[in-house]
Amino acid sequence: AQSVSQHNHHVILSEAASLELGCNYSYGGTVNLFWYVQYPGQHLQLLLKYFSGDPLVKGIKGFEAEFIKSKFSFNLRKPSVQWSDTAEYFCAVNNFNKFYFGSGTKLNVKP
Amino acid sequence: DVKVTQSSRYLVKRTGEKVFLECVQDMDHENMFWYRQDPGLGLRLIYFSYDVKMKEKGDIPEGYSVSREKKERFSLILESASTNQTSMYLCASSLPLSRRDEVRTEAFFGQGTRLTVV
Numbered sequence: 001a002q003s004v005s006q007h008n009h010h011v012i013l014s015e016a017a018s019l020e021l022g023c024n025y026s027y028g029g030t031v032n033l034f035w036y037v038q039y040p041g042q043h044l045q046l047l048l049k050y051f052s053g054d055p056l057v058k059g060i061k062g063f064e065a066e067f068i069k070s071k072f073s074f075n076l077r078k079p080s081v082q083w084s085d086t087a088e089y090f091c092a093v094n095n096f097n098k099f100y101f102g103s104g105t106k107l108n109v110k111p
Numbered sequence: 112d113v114k115v116t117q118s119s120r121y122l123v124k125r126t127g128e129k130v131f132l133e134c135v136q137d138m139d140h141e142n143m144f145w146y147r148q149d150p151g152l153g154l155r156l157i158y159f160s161y162d163v164k165m166k167e168k169g170d171i172p173e174g175y176s177v178s179r180e181k182k183e184r185f186s187l188i189l190e191s192a193s194t195n196q197t198s199m200y201l202c203a204s205s206l207p208l209s210r211r212d213e214v215r216t217e218a219f220f221g222q223g224t225r226l227t228v229v
Binding site: 004006009032034042043044045046049051090092094096097098099100101102103104 | 142144146151152153154155156159161167169201203205207208216217218220221222223
């Protein structure tokens with residue numbers, strides 16, 4: 001089975017700080033990559049996804065992610081976080097139609 | 112907009128009970144999924160269904176079964192609930208990758224069912 005690693009379990013930042021969350025996956029073939037966000041008490045929502053083409057993908061709310069095939073990585077970035085970005089973030093890989101998720105990163109943005 | 116609806120937000124059941132968690136999606140998606148979400152473990156796939164009456168085991172199928180009699184409905188069954196099945200259960204649906212040219216091929220999630228087994 002596919003494995004997805006998120007190395008940062010809990011990140012605390014002040015508003016306006018830059019964010020980078022790491023994600024690595026194990027499968028070496030064609031993969032489809034996603035970042036989801038879960039705000040407190042809400043369902044998972046898609047932030048962005050990569051299927052093919054430009055390895056730098058832009059999502060909602062100013063988030064972007066870069067696919068680096070040689071490093072099996074798909075890191076999430078945001079230049080300047082806001083208090084409203086406080087949430088849990090999940091990286092996911094779709095392999096043979098199944099979605100595999102990382103363990104999540106809790107982001108706490110201090111006002 | 113896509114909607115995935117789980118029948119209950121909160122459930123409390125006794126050890127040994129048979130528990131049914133229901134999920135319905137309204138977008139004619141072929142694929143449906145059941146995950147459990149636990150702190151520090153992320154989402155772990157319990158079962159996956161790619162068509163009516165078709166299913167595949169995920170990473171943690173032990174103690175669970177599923178039923179998909181209609182395309183829009185996917186049920187998770189705990190045959191005999193145990194305390195270690197206390198968790199948040201998430202249902203999701205998606206189009207198959209064979210339809211990847213369509214825009215929205217990500218997984219769509221329901222609100223979750225928080226199950227407590229006492």
